Amino acid sequence: MEPAVAFGNVLRRLRLKAGLSQEELGFEANLRRTYISILELGQQQPTLTTILKLAAAFQRPAKDLVSMAESELKKANKSLAKTRAAR
Secondary structure, eight states: OOHHHHHHHHHHHHHHHTTOOHHHHHHHHTOOHHHHHHHHTTSSOOOHHHHHHHHHHHTSOHHHHHHHHHHHHHHHHHHHHHHHHTO
């Protein structure tokens, strides 16, 4: 799993937990809905400025978003390693 995909998974999970549409999150973070979609799909990596805007929209420290993405990445890589070892 790529870091951008891990961040996108976290972003989608947080957005849904907050009960926000992509458009609503975009409004709160001053970002376009299409950019939110691209981030959630892991097609682009967010800049630091974008991470800070998203964190403010979720009323969380930016380090939480990065830490959650890092955990998602580690979990996926462990799962991949187990799958490879089982072959």
